[in-house]
Amino acid sequence: MKHHALSRAAVAVALAGVAGLAFAAGGDVGQVAKQPTNWIAIGMFSGFVLLTLWITKWAASRTKSAADFYTAGGGITGFQNGLAIAGDYMSAASFLGISAAVMATGYDGLIYSIGFLVGWPIITFLMAERLRNLGKFTFADVAGYRFKQGPIRGFAASGTLVVVAFYLIAQMVGAGQLIKLLFGLDYWVAVVIVGALMMIYVLFGGMTATTWVQIIKAVLLLAGVTFMAIMVLAAFGFSPEALFAKSVEVRTQIAANGGKSPAEASAIGLSIMGPGGFVKDPISAISFGMALMFGTAGLPHILMRFFTVPDAKEARKSVFWATTWIGYFYLLIFIIGFGAITLVLTNPEFADVATGNIKGGAGAANMAAVLVAKSVGGNVFYGFISAVAFATILAVVAGLTLSGASAVSHDVYATLIKKGQADSRAELKVSRITTLALGVVAVLLGIAFEKQNIAFMVSLAFAIAASANFPVLFMSVLWKDCTTRGAVIGGSLGLISSVALTIVSPSVWEATLGNPKGSALFPYASPALFSMVIAFAGIWIFSLMDRSKQAQKERAAFPAQQVRSETGLGASAASAH
Template sequence: MGTAKIFGIVLFLAIIALTMYVTYLASKKNRSTEDFYAAGRTLTGWQNGLAIAGDYLSAASFLGIAGLVALNGYDGFMYAVGWLMGYVVVLYIVAEPLRNSGKFTLADALAYRLKPTPVRTTTAFVTMVVTMFYMLAQMVGAGVIIQLLVGIPYEASVLIIGVLMIVYVLFGGMLATSWVQIIKAVLLMFATIALILILFFMFKFNPSNLFGAVIEKNGADFLTPGKLYKNPIDLISLGIALILGTAGLPHLLIRFYTVPTAQEARKSVIWGMILIGIFYILIAFVGFGASVLVGPDEIRAADKGGNMAAPLLAQYLGGGPGTIGGEIFKAAIAAVSFATIVAVVAGLVITAAGAFAHDIYTNVFKRGVADPKKQFTIARRAALVIGGLSIVIGILGKGQNVAYLVALAFAIAASANLPVIIFSMYWKRFNTAGAVSGMLVGTISAVSLVMLGPSVMGENAVFPLANPGIISVPLGFLTSVIVSLLTKPEPIDGRYEELDVKANTGLGAET
């Protein structure tokens, strides 16, 4: 076994040991449902901001964006812009009112002034759908990437990640999950900055030299639109889904329940935006560097989707293939990728567990009257079952196209969740029928259009666009509005006024 391989294994074991120690410390404080779902509301704004960055910057961001930029130039970077701009919507529209009006899950806020049983049931269903598609993409991507980078068989990679995330969630709850995400965010930023510093050193710390080399290698068109998204409507549709979908992803929204005040919630969004913004700017340079130094042909030879661009650049910067420095640097990037995937999947598991245990079991089956200890037990059992299910679907999903799964998760979040979040907070005439129908139509239209589109059907596609956002998002909004206007309004009981005060002032929050 070579030095580089041993170094890679040591790094993997070190990351596992560190995160397991964090889980052990968190398990001592994980005694109630509030601890399990919301980390006891003990995180500060900057801590939650780091955790948000850790949750949001998945393997798709680290490996996928670098590959998209390396192979497609300007258009690849536009994918990152869409994800970053989504946090503007979160900051100004969603973060503070959602934190003030909810307790543990997205359904808490939506059901406050609407009929709780149908709203909680539908919201939990949509949360499960979004979470499972997103989780399947992460698990399939994890198996493929770790297999390529380290040589561990696909099934073993999925099993290892699944077992680790179950341990994090089952014993440490949201507190352990949050700190695993914080550790991952720090590792990811450190690895990216290290790549950039060495890359810039080669180009005398002058970006113009890098872009000049990009043009010389790939032509001037590489830095202009049109290489990846030849149809402008497709790019607009993707942008709608990415920007609006961010504000509807359940596993990101529940992070705002982990802070003690609305002010800390706003701070956490700002910290998250700063870190995510810096990362996406840096990862674009990683992609451009890989396009010059590694080359598109070699990147495609390793993985046709371009996911190996960052590791191959690390290998080149460390000395090249076969050198100790190159293989060690590549192994370090592999270890960071591993931490990235585990952290994101742990957040997804706790989100899905909360949707079942808190929304379905406690508030639908038990009508909100359940023993706290029993709730805690059900939550942990749900996490165990969902974690086991994610391992199974990850193994069964081998060979699936992960790109459309991620796009589908964002499209559903934008089409089903965001309209209901906005209308429940800001529109008095909005009612239960509008909420339920909007979520169902948004979900069904997004799933159907993706399944009929080129991501699944290829050249035989019935729907011409890869992302359905331009159709499914307006459908979700319009359905919510039309059905609300055609059906009876909610009873005049002052619940909207209570929610309005609570959402904007924080008075009575968490009760």
């Protein structure tokens, strides 16, 4: 009864939020209020929020236990889970950030698409079945299967929370810019509203609500980008060559307007069709690519989705479907990015045509894809894509928050503090308190990082996941000599080095913290090449040096773990338990 009252209260709060948004949109608020009020967009946006709140209310009635909250009771099919994973993965960084990166650097924006996509075969062949067979709620269940629970759970929770924090920043920045553009609200107000809605979804609906929000959003987003890509190509007679030629012409003109000589302007225009605009040297390219590839296999909110299916066969099927949808999506995003150069940067309503900057300040470039939608489909389609982009952010933020909350409640509280004796209700309560705390942190970080490209912010989360979570997961499952000491020390070295190198890299040290240009201590865009090596070397060296009785026991337990991970024998009984 109390639960239903809470659900009704949540719906009432959110309805008030939507009404407040609509009211604010009509008023003269903040410096971005020059945008005319788009009531179609506001209507679609509000409709989506109400639909997802109804799903949350329905899911809340089905969320009785910790297993329901974290993994929807393991009752999601492979196809549904594949769509939900795609929904989780096609985040604000993918939709808004990559299209903005392609608009800014052309060909180089592809490194995101390729890097994000290539991570999936790694998950398919190395991780998916083993995760489902060994795990219950979180990736720490898998990494710590034969290890001492205290240290490995503590490390896993730290790694999860750091990755979730960085990933959340990007989603909140995207959401803030979107609502600022759509409603004319101040950026910080927009971020607070997103934070509040996200907390409601996770607090009351758990994984069931999150999964269905992700599935609906994936279908809407795939339909939306398909229409956008077709309309962009239609404007050029369905000739990609004509689209690219026009893009080069636009970029050349912008360079000429900036005072470049005809030869320089022509070279700048042509540069968008080749590498070197974003990743300046081979080491950065390799490091960045490694972060995107291996980070995918260490993202806690993606790994968590493999526990929502009934068995390993469905886990494998979910990766197949996820890879299919994600690959298709990234192909279209590339076309939309070039569409932004030709349709948005040449339109005085959206951009300063002389300089090639989208109107609305430093973070406004993240809105390139939404403005392409307005160019090709008018106000109605602009409203639809804005609602879908917002849905994208909410779905991903909900998944992230859920993985962070489960790390604290399941790994730290239930397993470490209560030694596995916590009752389901107490665990759920801790999870909900953590959700509130994460929501507040996400809002504060979203406001602090307003001017960053959101695809780039996500790449930092990937670098940390690739340096901390992935090496521990990989070595604990596939190397018989891996020990608790090796996994925890090596993983912690990867985590600390990736965060430290990220902070002293030009993107954070100079761009975010405001230090003078050229003062960054680490010259490369991504730390993954260095921090991943540190993590793997640390796990290997400290595991081999470990001669304790505990280490001998852990090595002896490897064959049993291997049988379970390959065959799933005992997995269903454990998850039922």
